[in-house]
Amino acid sequence: MAADTLLVMFRPPFAWRELLQQCWFVSRVSIFPTLMMSVPFTVMAVFVINLLLVEIGAQDAAGSGAALGAVTQIGPMVTVLVVAGAGATAMCADLGARKIREEIDAMDVLGINPLQRLVAPRVVAATLVALLLSPMVTAVGLIGGFTFSVFLQNATPGAFVAGLTLLVGLPEIVISLVKSALFGFTAGMIACYKGLSVGGGPAGVGNAVNETVVFSFVGLFVINVIVTAVGVKATA
Template sequence: MGRSAVNATSPALSYLGRPLGAVGGFFAFALDALVAIFHRPFAFREFIVQSWFVARVSFIPTVLLAIPFTVLGVFTFNIVLVDFGAADFSGALAAVGAVTQIGPLVTVLVIAGAGATAMCADLGARTIREELDALKVMGINPLQTLVVPRVLAATMVSVLLFSVVVVVGLSGGFVFSVFIQHVNPGSFVAAFTFVTDLTDVFISLLKAALFGLSAGLIACFKGTTVAGGPAGVGNAVNETVIYTFIVLFAINIIVTAAGIRL
């Protein structure tokens, strides 16, 4: 009876062991990467190259997503505000949406869908070609020369993308509100700080930095642990998108709740 119970639970344990082992491996990888950031020498040239690479593949999707998201939000809120005779406060709602919600949301979508997948595919291709093993044989640490620059580049570009989303979103909301819905331009701009202040901006910048850091770590982990040839690289890219979405939305909820409490 005892042996049969053990045999019945062993498949469940084996199914749980694989994802738990992957989670533990990721946290160990992330800790090693964070520690390697403070080690020298720092691959500054690789950091510049990766920053430009992530910015290049992410900038246009960021602008194309920021405009419709903001315009749709401003249009919806302005309809209600006009009915109540409070159209002058539309700038306050545009600022709240662009800074606290639309900016982080668009950053999540772009970083996970464009930046993280590109980094994962690059590292995955290097892994299956055994370039990382060749670096280890030559005494070069791949974590310090390849992973750290990509993680820092994703973090920095994520913060910059958030700033782009806020600027583009507020500009698009201003144009749409003033020229389409005939809101007073001075009242629209003056209402920016009616609800939103520097604390909201700092919290959103923190979220953007955490988004980039998490996306970079997940992409690099999946890229450096890929197996199964080219098909494995494709699977790793798909998994990177899914895991990055899950983690980034969780970070958004946690940091937003903490910011509201503060």
Template sequence: MVMSTAKSSVRPLIGAVGTVGAFYGTAWKIVKAMPKRPFQWRELVSQAWFIASVSVVPTLLMSIPLCVMVVFQINVLLNEIGAIDLSGAGAGVAVIREIGPVVTVLVVAGAGATAICADLGSRTIREEIDAVRVLGIDPIQRLAVPRVIASCVVALFLNGLVTAVGLCGGYLYAVYLQGATPGQFVAAIPILTGVPDLLIGELKAGVFGLLAGIVACHLGFSVAGGPKSVGDAVNQTVVFSFVLLFLANSVITTLALH
């Protein structure tokens, strides 16, 4: 009785370890296949356009209200101490260091990665992936590598888009609704932020895109069963991507500000 109870309590742990091990195995295969030739340039461009097409509108819809909300809270505090003209510095810190990468996390995981997982999962249940293997083609090199790189590249551009939209929205809100001086707002932006902060934000976005793409490809290739399993894999992609991306964001922020 005791032995059976111990075995039942160990099984979930063994399953979790196996799942994590399988994910790292897929990640290693993708990294190892990146330098192999021939590289699928056409697939890369096609997937980058596809991911961008499903990500740009959600990025704009999320970045505008989120940036305005944060800038509003910062400006309220600065207005209380009579330093509203320094709102540009607060907007720069908020948008460049955190809001840009965080919105990129949400969009890359919620739109881009799920689209990749649904595409690969559908191909898996239709046995297209098995057919590719039978033809002697490595699906990791042919399908996964272009999607992971495309996710990484699109994430870089999305972070730049969020940064530009956030600063412009913060400027309009601070100047026209909260009484900040236009010239002082612009002049205050580089007080607390600079090119290194923008590069760190781009680094975060690139890592987020890489991780989200790997998670999506792994779960898409691991689908077993019918259409329901594809939906389950898409849901898991969102959850696992959020966990990994926010963890990566915390680690990179801590190391960068140390």
């Protein structure tokens, strides 16, 4: 299904209106929870890192740890955890409801490819939203980490800002964006697959939504480990 979806993405006609609607929907349900989650995640990481830095007398290096954590891990992961938990589940429920109402079968009878009409726009929307939200999450997380470190743990503002680029550069940013895109694509694909394979009536839709969350989270962590390992090896 993933291979077929990739093929129909580049085959006209593309459902641009459906894509815009799905992008707006996923953004609307994801942006506020994502930004709110980025602050405690980053602050927690900065707090733990600063405890260690205080012990060794290097508290002014807090910016380096905050940037490394926010850019490489927290930004992509927080973004797609919310996208998978909010947007992907809604996609699965929508497609599952269409499936049990036999709308998908009706589209097949009419000669309309469901992958091209329904799946491709949703997968592209999840990928784009995840790709665009990740930098926003990273920025908000860094601002929260700066505020926490400077005002609550007495770090030097100038040293914090100067340390942001000490361990993080263009390669780390590119890897972060690649992670976000892969995460969004995976979450959208799992949601669409589970939605189109629903069986057993309304109860089956609920089970498919639950399975979407579980499979998406497991897949995201596996992809994160692989991409992180490859990225560290490539940039070492």
